[in-house]
Amino acid sequence: MPAAVMTAGAAAVAAGPALAFLGAGGTLVGHGVAALLPRGPAATLGARAAAFLREAGANAVLAGALPFAPDADDFLVQPRRLAPAAPEAAPVAAPMRWRLRHQPDAAGYAAAVRKALHIMDAEAGQPGGLAKIVLARSLLATADRAIDPMALLRRLATDPAATGFLVPLPAAEGGAARWLAGATPELLVEKRGARIRSHPLAGSAARQADAAADAAAASALSRSDKDRREHAIVADCILDTLAPFCRSLSAPQGTTLMRTHSMWHLGTAIEGELKDPDLSAAALAALLHPTPAVCGLPRARAARLIGEIEPMDRGFYAGAVGWCDAAGDGAWHVAIRCAEISGASARLYAGAGIVPGSDPVAEAAETGAKYGALLAALGIALDESRA
């Protein structure tokens, strides 16, 4: 993230910042929308962003979201004004009442995992056979009054291991403003000059309230062969994709445990130096997306099956959110632990990586736990959401 803090807002929003990234790597907040980047697929993002930023001037920034489907149109805006302060703390609001609808529920999700495992089993050892697939589900939460996206962001940003983000999305049918809000712990790629970083995550365990149980969950995750295989597919894919563009590339600490407020993960911190420092953060993000942390291996086969098996459209969930500047620097995060917000409704999403050996019931529970960050920020009790 840039050293400067910037503050932006989408045209549809009456007041207050409308675009923000709040994380340990820095803060980016913007008010107002000066322009929309002509929309297009991931393959043309690098060229579109470079052309736009050349015209817009040395201080211009583009920020926004790439959808999960790389051939669908992205949504990036140039904020009108950058402000030197993060948004103020939210006043305490009265609790909201919620109606919840799962799509699918835990049993339906476990059935989808069984279907994927069956396909993997049938294709085991075949060239091009399915080795990993990330299956997601969704939870539609409807409140008794409109959700305040900025207040939600402030609550999402309280986890130091995650980047809280709020980005505008194309308006909903009927013209209502729409946002993607989340607390993502996963860095797709950051670029400053020739230096790049990525921090893929895959392999998860829910945090436990009891300290001994929490430590046991972390220890079991670090020893789990299934989770290590699930993770290695992601880290290897990122290393293989970046290697041809890098003078040096390594993961000095190897695979380690990291924790958010609600989840433990296996993570691999990757760092490198680009051969061509002009290769932009946006171009790198488009190159990497979607990684096997959200899609699978082989990528095209997994993406097709996701479309067939999942009952909902992912939209911008499991895409990427981030920013890039006129120098080509920027940071892009994997759009997970997030919800699409519009009026009084929040559509939460959560997915889990499936490999041979995955337990369908445990994977369903894992997706339930991954709703945790959004549920806490919305003020919905985890128990209320169980299904």
Ligand SMILES: C=C(O[C@H]1C=CC=C(C(=O)O)[C@@H]1O)C(=O)O
């Ligand atoms: C797809 C999600 O998480 C990914 C990132 C970290 C760990 C994951 C896992 O263990 O399955 C997922 O690959 C999600 O949170 O919706």
